[in-house]
Amino acid sequence: MSSLPKVLVVEDEVAIQELLRYSLEQAPFAVVVVTSAEQALSEIRSELPSVVLLDLMLPGMSGINLARHLRAQGRTRELPIIMVTARAEEADRIAGLNIGADDYVTKPFSPTELIARIRAVLRRRAPHLASDVVEAGPLRLDPQART
Ligand code: CA
Numbered sequence: 001m002s003s004l005p006k007v008l009v010v011e012d013e014v015a016i017q018e019l020l021r022y023s024l025e026q027a028p029f030a031v032v033v034v035t036s037a038e039q040a041l042s043e044i045r046s047e048l049p050s051v052v053l054l055d056l057m058l059p060g061m062s063g064i065n066l067a068r069h070l071r072a073q074g075r076t077r078e079l080p081i082i083m084v085t086a087r088a089e090e091a092d093r094i095a096g097l098n099i100g101a102d103d104y105v106t107k108p109f110s111p112t113e114l115i116a117r118i119r120a121v122l123r124r125r126a127p128h129l130a131s132d133v134v135e136a137g138p139l140r141l142d143p144q145a146r147t
Contacts, residue, residue: 005122006030008049010040010066011084012058016107020053023111029118037061041069044076051080051118051125054101056092064095071100080125082117084109 007029011017017033024031032049034040037058043049052070056063063083070076083096083104093104102121105114141147 004028004030005050005118006032006047007051007053007118008040008043009033009053010035010037010058010063011053011055012036013055016055016084019111020114023115024118027115027118037063037066040066044070044079048076048079051082051121053082053084053114053118055084056089056096057086064092064099067096067101068099078125080121082114082121 007024009017009020009024009031011020011033012035017035021031021033029050032043034043035058038061040052040054044052054063054067058066067081067083070079070081081096081101083093083101085093085096085104085106087106093106096104102125103117105117
């Protein structure tokens with residue numbers, strides 16, 4: 001089992017899937033790519049990812065409906081979601097933020113910026129995955145140094 005944060009990419013465009021897989025693996029993250037919201041649900045049922053990178057324009061169930069579904073279930077309510085939208089889809093972006101997506105990027109996006117946003121969301125939602133030092137009173141936990 002990998003100890004890298006796992007990014008579930010929900011994206012139907014092959015060229016973008018390949019760009020995302022390459023950039024995210026270099027980060028490094030563990031990457032799983034699915035091409036529909038339905039496949040994403042089945043993947044999430046078998047194993048919770050650390051974060052979902054969600055294209056809003058998908059064939060079949062939309063990204064917005066997937067995000068709404070995830071937010072309505074106890075097991076996935078806190079699952080970090082970053083939406084990927086086209087610049088023109090402002091209404092979708094607002095809808096996504098309204099139902100509790102954590103962040104969004106617009107296409108065409110810079111992989112470096114995307115990775116920075118994923119790291120920021122992981123730090124906010126799951127501090128133990130971001131490898132930050134945690135201090136509580138006299139205790140100092142450094143996950144990288146394992147001390
Ligand atoms: Ca799409």
